[in-house]
Amino acid sequence: MSSDAAPSLTPAFNRLAWANLAAQSAEQLSLAAVPLVAVLLLRAGPGEVGLLAAVQTLPFLLLSIPLGLLADRVSRRRLMVLAELLRALSLVLLLAMVLTGKLSVAWLAVVGFAGAVGTVGFSVAAPALVPALVPRAALARANGRLELARSVAYAAGPALAGALVAWLGGAAAFVLAALLSAAAVLLLRALADPPRSLAPARHPWQDIRDGLGFVWRHPHLQPMLLTGVAWNIAWFVLQAAYVPYAVRVLGLGTEAVGFTLGLYGAGMVLGALLAPRVVRAMPFGRAIQFGPAVSVLAAGAMVATLVLPHGALAGVSFFLFGAGPIIWTITTTTLRQSVTHGDMLGRVGAVFLTVNAGARPVGAALGAAVGATWGEAACLVLAFAGFVLQAAVILASRVSGLRQLPR
Helix, strand or coil, X not given: CCCCCXXXXXXXXXXXXXXXXXXXXXXXXXXXXXXXXXXXXXXXXXHHHHHHHHHHHHHHHHHHHHHHHHHHHCCHHHHHHHHHHHHHHHHHXXXXXXXXXXXXXXXXXXXXXXXXXXXXXXXXHHHHHHHHCCCHHHHHHHHHHHHHHHHHHHHHHHHHHHHHHHHHCHHHHHHHHHHHHHHHHHHHHCCCCCCCCCCCCCCHHHHHHHHHHHHHHCCXXXXXXXXXXXXXXXXXXXXXXXXXXXXXXXXXXXXHHHHHHHHHHHHHHHHHHHHHHXXXXXXXXXXXXXXXXXXXXXXXXXXXXXXXXXXXXXXXXXXXXXXXXHHHHHHHHHHHHHHCCHXXXXXXXXXXXXXXXXXXXXXXXXHHHHHHHHCHHHHHHHHHHHHHHHHHHHHCCHHHHCCCCCC
């Protein structure tokens, strides 16, 4: 069980945390604004909006591991500066196109891809930088701070983007996102590079193989990876079915559907706030398993709507889906940082990012196929089975025996 004493966070980390909040807010604002602008300004249809979403996920699949390798070879702070600068420039370009009337769906896709590349670079470098900025005992608290920022941005970003686009137009959303991204760049530039010995350069494929092999052979990282795959597939099976199910079976209107989905973000915020207490209250291995167990409860609440078709149950389900897994993210990131050598943190983090991103379209496609063949109810049952599987994987693993962070 962890000590009750709250380890302090360094000024350098606090600067990183503020930069992370600005960057996450810029990302969520732009992610929400792009489809709104596409539909309202360019009259894009579902196919074009789906294409934009797909294009923005491609960098996670294609570039996470190369950028993770880069994070292990160069200054991680500098990589984050360049990544966030790329996002800021992409947002400025979008703003210029909106103001000049030259925006098109094709340009939204191209510039959205560039912005997502910046997101990937930031995402692989930031967790790899944290262990150099805080003492080992403060890792969980530091990761909780970063995830709290992501949760707040996730919960508030879409609503803020919608309000800005509705009241002031798409340009206003891009202006605010660009300013936030620029603020993140300035904060990161003021952050000193922590001392670090770089590993000798080798063939990139050898370094990538080492990262993959390390994750697969590690008794704690492998079940974490497999749990994440099962969770993401099950989650996207559920996502593929939820909106039509909520409308047709639960009888929810547009606002009610949006409210239930919004409870996911509220759960994330509460989970991130409670994470330090959860980590202190139980052995570290059990804290890791807490999130997958809560996901089973959340999936059970959703399946219960097949018997009791009420929107409140769906809302409880999404709230739990937000609260539990954010604790999983915080604790597993902390464990990954603890057991991975510093010169491999970028690659190891990138392996998780790539595999989880790859599981998402698999789940979406599976949900679409099952929903089209057997209906939305079958998707809910299949998703429940997937969440039971992910919990079984991590509960049966050697993670159960962790009383505290391994050294």
